[in-house]
Amino acid sequence: MKIGVLGTGVVGETIGAKLVALGHEVKISGRAPVNDKAIAWAAKVGAKASYGTFAEAAAFAELVFNCTKGEGAVDAVRAAREGLSGKILVDVTNPLDFSAGFPPTLFVSGTDSLGERIQREVPEAKVVKALNTINCNVMVDPARLGGASDVFVSGNDAEAKATVSRFLCEQFGWKEVVDLGDITTARGTESYLPLWIRLMSALKTADFNVKLVRS
Numbered sequence: 001m002k003i004g005v006l007g008t009g010v011v012g013e014t015i016g017a018k019l020v021a022l023g024h025e026v027k028i029s030g031r032a033p034v035n036d037k038a039i040a041w042a043a044k045v046g047a048k049a050s051y052g053t054f055a056e057a058a059a060f061a062e063l064v065f066n067c068t069k070g071e072g073a074v075d076a077v078r079a080a081r082e083g084l085s086g087k088i089l090v091d092v093t094n095p096l097d098f099s100a101g102f103p104p105t106l107f108v109s110g111t112d113s114l115g116e117r118i119q120r121e122v123p124e125a126k127v128v129k130a131l132n133t134i135n136c137n138v139m140v141d142p143a144r145l146g147g148a149s150d151v152f153v154s155g156n157d158a159e160a161k162a163t164v165s166r167f168l169c170e171q172f173g174w175k176e177v178v179d180l181g182d183i184t185t186a187r188g189t190e191s192y193l194p195l196w197i198r199l200m201s202a203l204k205t206a207d208f209n210v211k212l213v214r215s
Contacts, residue, residue: 004029004061004083006054006076008038011092011136012067016041018140020049022171029057031079058083063090063167064125070095070107070114077122085124088160091115091186092131092139094193103197106190115154115186126160128153129186130168133196135206140172142209149209150176154185178212 005016005028016028025048028038042049058080068076073093095114097107115129130153131139151174155161165177200206
């Protein structure tokens with residue numbers, strides 16, 4: 001499969017490298033036509049990895065992951081909009097605001113979410129919020145935790161959520177994918193981030209996740 005990755009940070013690189021290792025063709029992307037760091041990353045990862053702009057990655061791909069920083073997420077999908085039409089956009093971003101230092105706050109919460117803003121910006125795309133409640137290394141290798149845990153999906157398109165859920169299970173090894181409902185439910189997973197950050201500080205590791213226990 002041809003997969004586009006918006007964002008050249010550690011999350012984009014981690015997901016991109018995993019996808020290439022699984023045999024997919026991956027175009028990682030940024031704002032600039034040339035990004036020496038990302039081009040070097042692609043060369044290191046292998047022949048199936050390449051770099052392009054946001055628009056080029058979206059046009060290239062059958063499926064797109066949005067792995068940008070939250071503050072630039074809407075601008076990124078706006079730049080990629082034409083190529084996203086009719087495609088699934090897996091949104092991994094969180095609305096973290098570091099302007100006052102650490103720990104960050106959320107620049108959108110309560111009655112809106114970054115996932116919703118992205119869906120409004122690109123209504124032609126099928127936005128599925130997923131993977132934003134875990135560290136990027138756990139995203140692509142849940143087995144590293146040594147036990148089963150849960151990942152969540154939110155989105156307006158039921159078929160797109162089912163496709164993403166199968167992808168997460170078959171490609172990344174997730175056993176439990178919980179469908180929370182429409183894209184407004186991204187408010188819940190994004191609002192979990194302040195707790196996740198406190199847990200990371202308390203546990204001294206990012207290698208953790210939650211498991212739902214139900215009767």
